[in-house]
Amino acid sequence: MENFDLLVIGSGSGLNVAxxxxxxxxxxxxxxxxSVGGTCLNRGCIPSKELLYHADVYQTVERAxxxxxxxxxxxxxFADIVRGVNEDVSADANSIRNGLQSSPQHELFEGDARxxxxxxxxxxxxxxxxxxxxxxxxxxxxxxxxSIPDIAGINNIDYLTSTDALQLQTPPDxxxxxxxxxxxxxxxxxxGTFGSDVTIIGRQxxxxxxxxxxxxxxxxxxxxxxxxxxxxxVATAVIEQNGMITVDARRSEYGDEPEIFSGDTVxxxxxxxxxxxxxKPNSDTLNLDAxxxxxxESGFIKTDEYLRTDADGVWALGDIVGKYMFKHTANYEAKTxxxxxxxxxxxxxxxxxxxxxxxxxxxxxxxxxxxxxxRLQDREYATxxxxxxxxxxxxxxxxxxxxxxxxxxxxxxxxxHIIGPEASTLIQEVVVAMQSCSGTVHDIRGTVHIHPAxxxxxxxxxxxxxxxGDTIRQRQRD
Numbered sequence: 298m299e300n301f302d303l304l305v306i307g308s309g310s311g312l313n314v315a316x317x318x319x320x321x322x323x324x325x326x327x328x329x330x331x332s333v334g335g336t337c338l339n340r341g342c343i344p345s346k347e348l349l350y351h352a353d354v355y356q357t358v359e360r361a362x363x364x365x366x367x368x369x370x371x372x373x374x375f376a377d378i379v380r381g382v383n384e385d386v387s388a389d390a391n392s393i394r395n396g397l398q399s400s401p402q403h404e405l406f407e408g409d410a411r412x413x414x415x416x417x418x419x420x421x422x423x424x425x426x427x428x429x430x431x432x433x434x435x436x437x438x439x440x441x442x443x444s445i446p447d448i449a450g451i452n453n454i455d456y457l458t459s460t461d462a463l464q465l466q467t468p469p470d471x472x473x474x475x476x477x478x479x480x481x482x483x484x485x486x487x488x489g490t491f492g493s494d495v496t497i498i499g500r501q502x503x504x505x506x507x508x509x510x511x512x513x514x515x516x517x518x519x520x521x522x523x524x525x526x527x528x529x530x531v532a533t534a535v536i537e538q539n540g541m542i543t544v545d546a547r548r549s550e551y552g553d554e555p556e557i558f559s560g561d562t563v564x565x566x567x568x569x570x571x572x573x574x575x576x577k578p579n580s581d582t583l584n585l586d587a588x589x590x591x592x593x594e595s596g597f598i599k600t601d602e603y604l605r606t607d608a609d610g611v612w613a614l615g616d617i618v619g620k621y622m623f624k625h626t627a628n629y630e631a632k633t634x635x636x637x638x639x640x641x642x643x644x645x646x647x648x649x650x651x652x653x654x655x656x657x658x659x660x661x662x663x664x665x666x667x668x669x670x671x672r673l674q675d676r677e678y679a680t681x682x683x684x685x686x687x688x689x690x691x692x693x694x695x696x697x698x699x700x701x702x703x704x705x706x707x708x709x710x711x712x713x714h715i716i717g718p719e720a721s722t723l724i725q726e727v728v729v730a731m732q733s734c735s736g737t738v739h740d741i742r743g744t745v746h747i748h749p750a751x752x753x754x755x756x757x758x759x760x761x762x763x764x765x766g767d768t769i770r771q772r773q774r775d
Contacts, residue, residue: 320402663724
């Protein structure tokens with residue numbers, strides 16, 4: 298059995314830790330069962346956002362008439378778009394693989410990892426089948442996979458997951474999407490822009506139910522103008538006949554256990570079905586029963602504030618931890634784990650200013666608490682909003698959307714949420730203020746903003762008139 302200083306299971310953000318440890322002259326092994334580079338590179342952020350940018354360009358041309366410019370799209374080579382993106386991804390993955398294989402500081406093993414005990418891994422179903430490896434430290438970074446809900450008949454259907462949808466070289470005539478979260482919205486935007494009729498069936502009352510309620514409501518209303526949206530419905534059955542897929546759904550009182558259904562139903566038929574109903578951790582592939590590693594009821598690995606598991610010397614990061622399932626979160630966690638493996642002065646993880654973005658149309662981004670969270674916590678807070686059209690640049694862009702700010706009564710930023718153009722870029726100023734400055738409205742108000750650039754929308758939101766939040770208003774009424 299070969300022994301290493303560090304053994305990393307998964308080649309996404311776990312590679313960041315592997316590289317840091319290897320650069321200190323320690324021996325490192327990486328186990329990967331598929332394409333090197335992890336979910337983000339191969340079947341997540343990178344290919345999806347490359348494809349989505351093509352949709353953004355298409356929409357820019359479509360909107361030209363708003364600015365008294367006559368322009369139209371004459372032809373779209375959809376297959377070439379998809380092939381080009383996947384070729385880029387494949388080239389990047391091969392480059393990483395070649396780098397690992399040629400590195401004297403890393404050793405790459407191919408196959409599935411199974412724990413034998415807390416310090417021993419066996420590789421199965423791969424090139425290195427049967428090899429056993431030991432390590433002083435082990436990092437679990439095996440990510441997640443699409444979660445498939447319990448829908449009658451789903452196992453008899455050739456449905457798509459997000460991974461499959463990235464490979465389609467022809468837009469469906471009618472795409473049905475089960476799920477109403479980030480992935481559903483982004484793929485709905487992409488395929489809808491390129492000509493597919495899109496129907497979304499979402500279990501919760503709005504699309505993007507993870508975001509602030511005002512943003513989610515505004516997004517649902519805007520998106521409903523482009524696609525057919527059935528929110529508050531649960532897909533209950535699916536059948537495939539003559540190449541067409543039919544989904545039955547029933548209106549649901551979400552959150553009740555067992556699910557309570559009303560008599561309202563919808564039936565939708567299309568030529569493709571995309572299941573985008575969340576993700577599940579890959580912890581069930583690791584034989585964790587042979588270890589001291591503990592998981593929660595959903596299978597996510599339990600870690601402490603240093604990202605240590607319950608097994609001595611075993612760490613975890615990324616989707617399999619389940620805190621915030623974003624690539625930038627995993628990269629942040631990787632920096633923390635690398636420091637904590639290599640140095641005795643350990644750092645804790647801090648998710649208080651962890652941003653997110655949804656690259657759809659309209660774009661959505663946010664950081665910190667949502668208003669409904671503050672209400673549930675019985676927190677005192679105040680809010681301020683600013684619309685894009687209130688800025689000179691927003692007017693020039695004919696932009697719709699708004700920014701919503703949540704602060705405590707001392708002016709400390711509790712959350713900020715944006716719907717509109719460049720939301721993913723605009724939110725970054727707020728993240729920096731929360732994480733690296735005083736974390737108050739004065740960080741934004743006191744900063745010079747270029748005029749007439751779009752970030753003035755952010756400044757206006759933080760410089761406007763704050764109004765009491767719902768909890769404060771309720772106490773005032775009482």
